[in-house]
Amino acid sequence: MSLTSLPIQVLSQMLSKKEISSVELTQAYLDNISKDQQDPQPINAYIKVTPELALEQAQLADKNIQANKHTPLTGIPLGVKDLINVKGIATTCASKIMTGYIASYDATVIDRLINKNGMPHLGKLNLDEFAMGSSNETSYYGVVRNPHNKEYSPGGSSGGSAAAIAGELAPITLGTDTGGSIRQPAALCGCVGFKPTYGRVSRYGATAFASSLDQIGPLSKTVTDAKLLYEAMAGYDAQDSTSSKNPIDSQPLNGNVKGLKIGLPKEFFTSDLNEEIKNRIMDSAKSLEKEGAILKEVSIPEMIHAPAVYYIIAPAEASTNLERFDGIRYGNRQPANLLSETYINTRTEGFGTEVKRRIMLGTFILSAESYDSFFLKAQQVRNLLIEDYNKVFEQVDLILGPTTPTSAFKIGEKIDDPISMYLNDIFTISANLVGTPAISVPIGLNSQNLPIGLQLTARCFDEGTLLNGAYAIESLYLK
Ligand code: GLN
Numbered sequence: 001m002s003l004t005s006l007p008i009q010v011l012s013q014m015l016s017k018k019e020i021s022s023v024e025l026t027q028a029y030l031d032n033i034s035k036d037q038q039d040p041q042p043i044n045a046y047i048k049v050t051p052e053l054a055l056e057q058a059q060l061a062d063k064n065i066q067a068n069k070h071t072p073l074t075g076i077p078l079g080v081k082d083l084i085n086v087k088g089i090a091t092t093c094a095s096k097i098m099t100g101y102i103a104s105y106d107a108t109v110i111d112r113l114i115n116k117n118g119m120p121h122l123g124k125l126n127l128d129e130f131a132m133g134s135s136n137e138t139s140y141y142g143v144v145r146n147p148h149n150k151e152y153s154p155g156g157s158s159g160g161s162a163a164a165i166a167g168e169l170a171p172i173t174l175g176t177d178t179g180g181s182i183r184q185p186a187a188l189c190g191c192v193g194f195k196p197t198y199g200r201v202s203r204y205g206a207t208a209f210a211s212s213l214d215q216i217g218p219l220s221k222t223v224t225d226a227k228l229l230y231e232a233m234a235g236y237d238a239q240d241s242t243s244s245k246n247p248i249d250s251q252p253l254n255g256n257v258k259g260l261k262i263g264l265p266k267e268f269f270t271s272d273l274n275e276e277i278k279n280r281i282m283d284s285a286k287s288l289e290k291e292g293a294i295l296k297e298v299s300i301p302e303m304i305h306a307p308a309v310y311y312i313i314a315p316a317e318a319s320t321n322l323e324r325f326d327g328i329r330y331g332n333r334q335p336a337n338l339l340s341e342t343y344i345n346t347r348t349e350g351f352g353t354e355v356k357r358r359i360m361l362g363t364f365i366l367s368a369e370s371y372d373s374f375f376l377k378a379q380q381v382r383n384l385l386i387e388d389y390n391k392v393f394e395q396v397d398l399i400l401g402p403t404t405p406t407s408a409f410k411i412g413e414k415i416d417d418p419i420s421m422y423l424n425d426i427f428t429i430s431a432n433l434v435g436t437p438a439i440s441v442p443i444g445l446n447s448q449n450l451p452i453g454l455q456l457t458a459r460c461f462d463e464g465t466l467l468n469g470a471y472a473i474e475s476l477y478l479k
């Protein structure tokens with residue numbers, strides 16, 4: 001078995017027993033990455049690889065392990081979605097407008113994982129431009145391919161983060177999730193993708209897309225791995241005004257589901273859901289029932305409005321967040337005689353089509369004439385959705401359903417049809433609007449050998465129950 005096929009939980013034990021070194025492990029990943037770069041059909045998970053930095057940090061990790069000054073994450077290489085700042089390295093957000101921008105500080109997650117825990121930095125991972133997309137096709141740095149079948153999309157926007165796990169180009173990665181961008185690519189690439197509760201993980205140093213929805217989280221091979229990374233980066237941070245002081249409940253994973261109440265929302269199991277996925281999800285739910293879980297049909301009536309609400313709130317917030325990219329403060333500038341022309345030329349040249357679509361939509365939504373009828377209405381419906389979730393969580397501990405309506409789709413299949421692309425997130429968006437934690441766990445392959453993901457959602461700040469439920473699901477498929 002090759003080193004790069006192992007979960008970080010195992011690698012961590014091998015490192016602390018000194019059976020392997022971090023330099024050896026990091027080099028194994030760098031070799032896989034350079035092999036992929038030479039492939040005529042590369043996965044293209046990375047925008048920038050940082051081999052010198054990674055090996056230097058790996059050497060330091062080995063020294064600290066020798067000196068017994070280490071944590072379970074010391075020496076495990078990390079891949080970072082390229083909208084999270086790593087000091088001294090370019091943050092591109094996969095956009096042309098960011099050309100030339102070098103991060104001047106570390107994001108809080110980078111400070112905790114790399115500086116404090118000693119994880120070597122492999123590189124910056126590809127994504128949809130400014131995290132807007134579900135297929136990784138809107139990146140200025142080219143499409144990412146799904147390692148399960150390179151004709152297919154890995155999903156998005158954290159497509160690089162998911163493809164790196166599936167293609168053994170990183171043992172664990174960071175993604176961000178605004179409407180599903182960790183869970184959807186995790187489902188399409190057959191890995192674990194975990195979005196913590198809003199406010200659990202500091203967003204300081206992550207480029208904002210929609211500030212009331214964004215959350216950083218891990219993508220990994222196993223639930224145990226995701227928990228390890230999550231616990232090392234979660235927790236209060238004074239630099240993020242939405243960061244929560246709620247204590248982290250770290251239960252050991254035992255997969256015990258006896259008496260656990262699991263809700264199956266009927267709105268998840270409609271004709272929009274692919275038959276094969278539906279059957280596999282139901283089989284998994286029934287297996288949990290056999291182990292003592294109590295299944296219950298529940299209803300989230302407002303869920304059908306979630307995509308519409310999201311595609312009002314997210315573009316509105318994005319249009320204001322992206323105002324700062326004007327050619328003066330960051331990245332690329334297209335100079336002109338008038339300042340206003342500099343703004344216009346820079347933004348016209350620098351942003352791609354999808355980003356422009358969102359900015360125009362958001363600006364329209366926030367205009368005086370449409371604010372009440374769109375933005376305010378969407379916030380009201382968002383509140384109704386929150387009430388729906390509160391009611392469901394009075395009856396059950398977890399919500400179980402699919403992560404995506406279909407398995408991976410072909411590259412090019414949906415890019416010219418934004419509505420069909422947007423509907424990819426129909427099952428993931430609600431967790432962002434409500435703020436709940438949610439996770440996608442792989443539950444095998446379909447008849448075309450493409451992965452299927454199951455999604456669990458828990459009450460806000462109940463990551464403990466969520467991760468244990470996910471571990472129970474994972475155990476069904478590892479048996
Ligand atoms: N696919 C969704 C969008 O394009 C979600 C993106 C995300 O979670 N960053 O907005």
